[in-house]
Amino acid sequence: MVVWTDKERAAISDIFSKLDYDDVGQKCLSRCLIVYPWTQRYFGAFGNLYNAEAIMNNPMIAKHGTTVMQSLERALKNMDDIRNTYAELSVLHSEKLRVDPGNFRLLSDCLTIVIAAKMGTAFTPEYQASFQKFLSVVVSALGRQYH
Amino acid sequence: MQTCAVRPSRHSTFTHSTSATGYNMLTKHEKELIAKIWDKMIPVASDIGAECLLRMMTTFPGTKTYFAHLDIRPGSPHLRSHGKKIVLAIAECSKDISSMMVTLAPLQTLHAYKLRIDPCNFKLLCHCILVTLAAHMGDEFDPVAHAAMDKYLSAFAAVLAEKYR
Numbered sequence: 001m002v003v004w005t006d007k008e009r010a011a012i013s014d015i016f017s018k019l020d021y022d023d024v025g026q027k028c029l030s031r032c033l034i035v036y037p038w039t040q041r042y043f044g045a046f047g048n049l050y051n052a053e054a055i056m057n058n059p060m061i062a063k064h065g066t067t068v069m070q071s072l073e074r075a076l077k078n079m080d081d082i083r084n085t086y087a088e089l090s091v092l093h094s095e096k097l098r099v100d101p102g103n104f105r106l107l108s109d110c111l112t113i114v115i116a117a118k119m120g121t122a123f124t125p126e127y128q129a130s131f132q133k134f135l136s137v138v139v140s141a142l143g144r145q146y147h
Numbered sequence: 148m149q150t151c152a153v154r155p156s157r158h159s160t161f162t163h164s165t166s167a168t169g170y171n172m173l174t175k176h177e178k179e180l181i182a183k184i185w186d187k188m189i190p191v192a193s194d195i196g197a198e199c200l201l202r203m204m205t206t207f208p209g210t211k212t213y214f215a216h217l218d219i220r221p222g223s224p225h226l227r228s229h230g231k232k233i234v235l236a237i238a239e240c241s242k243d244i245s246s247m248m249v250t251l252a253p254l255q256t257l258h259a260y261k262l263r264i265d266p267c268n269f270k271l272l273c274h275c276i277l278v279t280l281a282a283h284m285g286d287e288f289d290p291v292a293h294a295a296m297d298k299y300l301s302a303f304a305a306v307l308a309e310k311y312r
Contacts, residue, residue: 034290035297052291109274116281117288125198125205125221128278132206 002137004079011130015115015123016076024114025065030055032110039103068107075138083141090145101143108135172302177295178244184280184292185238192238195279196230197222202275210268237276240303251306259310266311269304276300 033040034052046061048054055061071089078085093099112132116123123131173181188195201221204211217225240250258264277296281288288296 031290031293035294052294056290109277112274113277113281113288113293116278117285120282120285123278123282125202128202128275129206 002080002082007126008130008133009079011127012076012079012134015119015127015131016073018119019069019115021069021073022062022066024111024118025067025069026056026062027065027114028107028111029065029068030058030061031114032107033061035110036103036106039106042097042099042103072138075134075141079134082137083144086138086141087145090142093142094146101139101146104139104142108132108139111135172298173244173295177291177298178241180292180295181244181299182241184284184296185234185241188234189238192234193227193231195283196232196234197226198230198282199233199272199276199279200226200230202278203272206275207268207271210271213262213264213268233272237300237303241299244299244302247302247306251303255307255310258307263311266304266308269307270301273297273300273304 033043033049033055040049043049043061046064047058049058049061074085075082093101112128112135115131116128119127200219204214204219211219217223217229219226236254240247243250277293277300280296281293284292
């Protein structure tokens, strides 16, 4: 069972309260596809991913980014049981989408950096540590149903 | 299956790559971008360096084990001077990335034989350097700059680990 301190809960809630999911979702996912181009292998049906500009302007990527952020909000609202909250999503990613679970960490690193760029120095080391702990629990839950 | 342009693949973590000089991975534009960013960090090397280290030790507490000999409380002069050393080394190397193997030879020896920091920690610091750059540069740290910087820091870390075994 993951133990969250009050400070960690407050930091993570505060960060989420400042996020525009459409904006952050699009930036995070497109950044992942640009910085780690091999992740594009999972987006064959998403249209033009030819270069950084195409990726950043791709509406299907933007829409999917929002979907990812909405899922993270579910984890936020169920912080004490992320494992079960994500059980179905884990099965989806392993059996249908067949995503290498190593990629979850890449996306979560990109999200951390997008939020740092947005919040500036308000994204303190303590905020970063709390947020990365949250993301590592999410990543672990997503990887649980791989057999 | 892929509809995107195929680019040479790269590993996000290097182990023993003797071609990890950054020379083949980075375009001329990317090298200029990297040098420009680090040039701006030189005057604030202590602040930036201390922040990178503090982020790393707060987010990844295992890394604190290498700093038992220093005062690593926020704002400590040790953190600032140690952070400054790291930032200046990265900045210096960025001025001539093609010569990375030569420039970093003394640091390779230091890390392999004296410090013996487990190289898995290098990517933790690299990530925190990217976070620090993003926090200070905002939108200017766009995906293209991020990609270039990640490649450069990965190459730097790989070269640093080359003499380990």
